Amino acid sequence: MGKFYITTPIYYTNDVPHIGHAYTTIAADVAARFHRLAGDDVWFLTGTDEHGLTNLRSAERHGLTPQQWVDRIAGAFRGLWDFLNISYDDFIRTTEPRHQKVAAAIFQRLYDKGDIYLGTYEGWYCTSCETYYPESELGPNRTCPIHTGRPLEWTSEECYLFRLSRYQDWLLAYIDASPSSIEPETRRNEVVAFIRSGLRDLAVSRSTFDWGVRVPFDPRHVIYVWIDALTNYISALGYVDDPARFRRFWPADIHLVGQDIVRFHAVYWPIILHAAGIEVPRQTFAHGYLTFGGQRFSKSLGVILDPEVLSREVAAESGAEVDVAVDAVRYFLLREIPFGASGDFNKPALIGRFNADLANDYGNLLNRTLPLVVREFGGVLPAPGPDEGTDAALRTLARSVVDAAFEQLTRLNFSQALGEIWRLLGAANKYIDEEAPWTAIKRGRPDRAGTILYNTLEALRIVTILVSPVLPTAAQRAWGQLGIPQPLAAQRLDAARRWGVLPAGLTVRPGSPIFPRIDTRSKVAAAVVTPAAVAAAPKGGNSMQEISIDEFRRLDIRVAQITTAERVPGTDKLVKLTVDIGDEVRTVVAGIATHYQAADLVGRRIVVLANLQPRKVRGVESRGMLLAATWGDDVAVLSVDGAAPTGAKIS
Numbered sequence: 001m002g003k004f005y006i007t008t009p010i011y012y013t014n015d016v017p018h019i020g021h022a023y024t025t026i027a028a029d030v031a032a033r034f035h036r037l038a039g040d041d042v043w044f045l046t047g048t049d050e051h052g053l054t055n056l057r058s059a060e061r062h063g064l065t066p067q068q069w070v071d072r073i074a075g076a077f078r079g080l081w082d083f084l085n086i087s088y089d090d091f092i093r094t095t096e097p098r099h100q101k102v103a104a105a106i107f108q109r110l111y112d113k114g115d116i117y118l119g120t121y122e123g124w125y126c127t128s129c130e131t132y133y134p135e136s137e138l139g140p141n142r143t144c145p146i147h148t149g150r151p152l153e154w155t156s157e158e159c160y161l162f163r164l165s166r167y168q169d170w171l172l173a174y175i176d177a178s179p180s181s182i183e184p185e186t187r188r189n190e191v192v193a194f195i196r197s198g199l200r201d202l203a204v205s206r207s208t209f210d211w212g213v214r215v216p217f218d219p220r221h222v223i224y225v226w227i228d229a230l231t232n233y234i235s236a237l238g239y240v241d242d243p244a245r246f247r248r249f250w251p252a253d254i255h256l257v258g259q260d261i262v263r264f265h266a267v268y269w270p271i272i273l274h275a276a277g278i279e280v281p282r283q284t285f286a287h288g289y290l291t292f293g294g295q296r297f298s299k300s301l302g303v304i305l306d307p308e309v310l311s312r313e314v315a316a317e318s319g320a321e322v323d324v325a326v327d328a329v330r331y332f333l334l335r336e337i338p339f340g341a342s343g344d345f346n347k348p349a350l351i352g353r354f355n356a357d358l359a360n361d362y363g364n365l366l367n368r369t370l371p372l373v374v375r376e377f378g379g380v381l382p383a384p385g386p387d388e389g390t391d392a393a394l395r396t397l398a399r400s401v402v403d404a405a406f407e408q409l410t411r412l413n414f415s416q417a418l419g420e421i422w423r424l425l426g427a428a429n430k431y432i433d434e435e436a437p438w439t440a441i442k443r444g445r446p447d448r449a450g451t452i453l454y455n456t457l458e459a460l461r462i463v464t465i466l467v468s469p470v471l472p473t474a475a476q477r478a479w480g481q482l483g484i485p486q487p488l489a490a491q492r493l494d495a496a497r498r499w500g501v502l503p504a505g506l507t508v509r510p511g512s513p514i515f516p517r518i519d520t521r522s523k524v525a526a527a528v529v530t531p532a533a534v535a536a537a538p539k540g541g542n543s544m545q546e547i548s549i550d551e552f553r554r555l556d557i558r559v560a561q562i563t564t565a566e567r568v569p570g571t572d573k574l575v576k577l578t579v580d581i582g583d584e585v586r587t588v589v590a591g592i593a594t595h596y597q598a599a600d601l602v603g604r605r606i607v608v609l610a611n612l613q614p615r616k617v618r619g620v621e622s623r624g625m626l627l628a629a630t631w632g633d634d635v636a637v638l639s640v641d642g643a644a645p646t647g648a649k650i651s
């Protein structure tokens, strides 16, 4: 048992959160929950980075004061974290007085030590990254190396500079002595190469705008947003005001970040702390990018996916509770992509994991075990008898899985840890199939059947404890169905290490399936990703193409019902539909024949854009457009919930 302080980056408030931000935060949440399970004293911090030019410009674009704007976006981040069941202990905002005080104090201390001096700085500046880039790192035509295609601004200004160069050798020696301070190794190697190439003194104040923390000894300047931002990790612990809390949790055990901001955390931050006489963090762990079609999710690049929309989609498609669908999204992100590497988001893979791993391997094992306990034993779990068959092997495997999962989770290898847990689920499914309690009953051996059920449920108890950091809601539901009186939240890892903990005499409570299978033949919608402007992005600026509400109102989108459907002869893809749009019947041609049988379409209630200019397709005049989601070669027709009549307007 020890203490465990984990942080996420504090996110810019230049725009609403997307799944890229959620990816880091979910991973941090799972690590925090896992360490609580392991009995550690955990502090989990997240928050928002609200100063600087990107935030200021967003506020201007939206016609709000900077404070109004950042209040709104900080609220959106908090709202999303609550929706995603993020168990943060504190949410820090850099506009809070408790933070500003510490940022100013650290700046003053570095100045007093002679590490900060007045000079001028010139260079290529990216306002999205809030950083200068050396000539050697620029993209083609002097564009940002991180934001593909974004032009940089040549900026020259009087500013305070921080003597990074003075600490170069110290940092190299430190990393050499504590290699685990930067993980994974590839990132460490990059950082070391960057330091070896020579550290330039860093511009740490700006005087061309004032949306920031004022430099305490020169109010014409505000503190550079990265210095301001990094100090959140100590200001939130009460570095000035709450020395007891600070001592309890500092140094940070893990700063979890995306690979785009390793340098700030693994170079600038330890130097600032060391120069200020504060202990440096134990580790910066950098994960890879979440991409869509190979393009990084990023609002400024125009590729976004709202995790709330995605979770609600999964809930609607499966019939699961929204919180359980949230669990599925959490599970998918951590299971699918080895943590540290980059990976592409793909909705069909999410559905595949939902059905195979969650509905089948986990949910269905409960669904077929508990009702048997009810049918054969009146719902009361019998005491197990002596080992037979593969009983001992299942028990041994469970123990080794708990140890392996623990080991992998400690190193943030979420995907491997989940793989281990699913190894136990696979074994438990195989166990019940092979040992076949139903056969034991037929053969007049109810005791043996009871033992098999006991062992299967014991494996499920262990799995449920282990998955609880990833699937907090589903694990709670499973725990309730197992009928164990002690709360799941009170369980610790050693309860998963022990076998035979389920008390005989327990009354199980089977319920409806926690993860109802998703019918992939009909209902699945593509995730609403906006691959807006991979093409438009090189023009720079905010590439999201916004339309006004009036422009949207010009679209006549309605609920419609298909009355007839037939293939357009001589084509693979086209179907000719007659659709009732409320006040008239139209012919609409749609390219969905590879995914839908004409006969299955009749009677479906769909969504149609009614005021599209008529056009001839293969000799048939199409008047209107059926709306469907498309991704890759896949198509899913939009349908409407509830009792909306044909002709109802979509607005």
Ligand code: MSP
Residues within 6 Å of the ligand: 008, 009, 010, 011, 012, 013, 019, 020, 021, 023, 024, 049, 229, 230, 232, 256, 257, 258, 259, 260, 261, 288, 289, 290, 291, 296, 297, 298
């Ligand atoms: N404000 C700074 C961080 C200051 S920390 C002292 C910042 N903010 S950010 O809003 O741009 O967030 C960047 C972080 O969001 C990344 O480091 C990463 O953790 C997460 N991600 C944003 N988009 C992502 C992906 N497409 N994929 C994975 N993570 C992503 O930088």
